[in-house]
Amino acid sequence: MKQYQTDLYIEDLYFFDRKLESPIKESEWQNWLEKWLSLLELDLDDQKTYEISLILTDDQEIQSLNQQYRDKDQPTDVLSFAALETDFPDTDFLDSITLGDIIISVETAQKQALSQGHSLRVELAWLTSHGFLHLLGWDHPDDDFLKEMLTLQEFLLNSIELQAPSIELFFDS
Template sequence: MTKYELELYVEDLFFPDNDQKSPISESQWQKWFEKWLNLVDIDFDEDKIYEISLLLTDDKEIQSLNTQFRHKNQPTDVLTFAALEADFPDHDLMDSVTLGDIIMSVETAQKQAQLQQHSLKTELAWLASHGFLHLLGWDHPDDDSLRKMLTQQEFLLNAIGLQSPAVADFFF
């Protein structure tokens, strides 16, 4: 049933040494991202291994990255850096293809989860699905594109057994 193989690299700077327990384990992240990769309508080479890195961090770190790369001196919930947008060597010569990096602020996710009255697990999955779609080329420059992306995120969350937050109500 699995069409595409995914290698996920998780670095958790927010929950070091399990002082606090992350609501999502590395193995759960791996299962979710691999499932998502196999659910979305993409035409990738089935013989390749696809790679994504996921970084969980705090507001201070994500603000630094947001300032450096987006010239916005403020924290944000998720940043994505899609590797397929960059000039890459010929993918035919490589066994694996890097899709890119997703960076999430757990601090911001906690605030958003409280505000919207759902779990941190749901918020992190929501943000991860958003970043994942950006890695695959999705964008939301206008309201119509955003609606389509939010609908796709709902589909991805439902596929892993989570109810998507009622985020669309906040945008429209």
């Protein structure tokens, strides 16, 4: 299994502004993303560094972004903005490659964690794994693709010894 180096840029607007301690340390985020990149067995150059921005914010900010970029005037839990929308271009001359941005509303994550009966830590990891997969090209245009993506998220959370939410929560009974 290849090992990948990531540069993670965290902009913690939520916990920092409120003088609260985040349930996940920056070193944990870094370790998780590097582990996930390795586990996914992508055809990436292990000599490169992969850059990801993680922004933790509130419902007001994510609603503004959701309106601006998706024409949806409502908060959402996670938004992803992939830097590479198509196959990886020729990057031989680059030392690092930007994968994109993951933006999470901690307020929405807290509500979802409470309603689903798990910790904020689990919900933040879950949402980050979802956004991370989007940065790498996964999508869920229908229920079959969504189930495949959620199963992969479950695998990623299990790899860092967190119990993923039941994927059945995402489908009507």
